[in-house]
Amino acid sequence: MRIVVDSPALYTPEEGQRLGITVVPSCTLMGGKAYKDYVDITTQEILDKIEAGETPTTSQPSIADVLEAYESCEEEVLALPLGDGLSGTYQNMEAAKHLLDEDKQIHVMDTKTLAGPQWYLVQKAMKLRDEGINIESIKNALQKCIETSVSFVIPQDFNFLKRSGRLTPVAAKIGTLLKIVPFLTQTQDKRRITLFSIKRTVKRAVAALIDHFKDLGVNEKYLITISHGGVKEKAMEVLEQFKETFASSVFELFTLPPSLITHGGPGCIVIQTIMM
Numbered sequence: 001m002r003i004v005v006d007s008p009a010l011y012t013p014e015e016g017q018r019l020g021i022t023v024v025p026s027c028t029l030m031g032g033k034a035y036k037d038y039v040d041i042t043t044q045e046i047l048d049k050i051e052a053g054e055t056p057t058t059s060q061p062s063i064a065d066v067l068e069a070y071e072s073c074e075e076e077v078l079a080l081p082l083g084d085g086l087s088g089t090y091q092n093m094e095a096a097k098h099l100l101d102e103d104k105q106i107h108v109m110d111t112k113t114l115a116g117p118q119w120y121l122v123q124k125a126m127k128l129r130d131e132g133i134n135i136e137s138i139k140n141a142l143q144k145c146i147e148t149s150v151s152f153v154i155p156q157d158f159n160f161l162k163r164s165g166r167l168t169p170v171a172a173k174i175g176t177l178l179k180i181v182p183f184l185t186q187t188q189d190k191r192r193i194t195l196f197s198i199k200r201t202v203k204r205a206v207a208a209l210i211d212h213f214k215d216l217g218v219n220e221k222y223l224i225t226i227s228h229g230g231v232k233e234k235a236m237e238v239l240e241q242f243k244e245t246f247a248s249s250v251f252e253l254f255t256l257p258p259s260l261i262t263h264g265g266p267g268c269i270v271i272q273t274i275m276m
Contacts, residue, residue, distance in 0.1 A: 001129050001138075002073040006061055006089050007037035007257045008082040009118040010227070014038075019126060024069045026082075026089065026259035027059040034059060037257045046258035047230045047266050056262045060089040066096040076105040076135060080121050080142075083112040085191025109139060109146075112190040116225025116254060117149040117274040124276070148275035150216065152196060154183045154205055156229070156267030161193065181205045202234070202269075206241050209271055213246065218273055220248035227254040227270040229261045235269055242271075250276065 003021040005011060016023035025036035028046060031054070035041035046056065060082075070077060079097075084090035090110055097106035111118050121142050128138045155161055161184070183205045185196040199205040218224070224242055228235035232255070239253055256264065264270065 001135055002075040002077050003122060003125050003129070004066075004069050004073070004077055004079040004093070005118070005122055006081045006087075008087070008089075008114045008260055009080065009122055010115060010254050010257065011119070011122065012038040021122065021126065022069045022073060024061040024065050026061060026087070026257070028056045028258045028262050029059055030054050030056045035258065037259050041258050043230065043255050043258055043261065046261055050261075050266055056258075058087075058259045058262045060087050060092055063092050063096050063099070066093050067099060070096060070100055070104070070106060077107065078125060078135060078138065079106065079108040080111055080118065080125065081108070082114045082118065083190055084110045085189070086114055105135075107135060107139060109142060111149075112146055112186075113149045113151060113272070113274070115151070115227045115256065115260060115270055116223070116252060116272040117145075117151065119225070119252070119254070120223050120274055120276065121145060145274055145276070148222075149272065150185065150274075151270065151272045152183055152185050152209055153193070153264055154181060154202060154269045154271070155265050156231075157265040158182075160261075160263060160265030160268075183209070202238075203241070206238050206271070210242060210245050213242075213273060216273070218246060218249060220250075221275055222246075222273050223250045223252065223276050224271075224273045225252045225254060227256050227260075227272070229256050229264055229266050229268040231267050231269065234267075238269055238271065249273075 007025045011023050013023045027034040079093045081089040081093050093108045181199045184193050187194050226235050226239045
């Protein structure tokens, strides 16, 4: 079985080669040019371009790129893209499989998430694959994890999220207010981003999320991931704040790829959890 993912899963193409998975990069568009994540542009480079006044937008991997990835796989394929509704990648991966020979077995799952939990789903799929588990059992195991995933983002600049078009109207309106820290989550169907709450400081916002994670029953069976848009020190402070309460949970710290920074904006912090 070959696992195919897009770069919002936080793997570079080089890491994919080492791990035996295929990574199809998402793209950032600037000045009429497309930059593929981790291939044509790094996270620091996108941050520098934004600081210099560039206004990037994103594009999911094209059907042609997905087809090329599928065709390079000799084995049965399990595709684990960024969640449907959050990007068009899922739809492109679904469409591409119907353009190939029907004998090629391709399974596309809606992960309903991105970044940390998506990274973990790939980790779990690889582990089960290497244990010789069949693909239907792997899909069933992943689906149980998918249903436990929750995501929150604390943006530094709301303009990036508004341009992405994934905000609900209420969240977009709140983003224009000053001197507040709105933090966002996925809608119930996990297809859009909506307001979760508002606090005066990031520390208070994180404290509210910690209380929410307690209500969710987060414990040692959960992975908690903190991902950031170029603010590692702030992200580490958030991680340490969570560790004080969830010392038995597993933690991972990530830097977001260029395409996700284009959505969330420089300085954003993404806090997520998923049952392992």
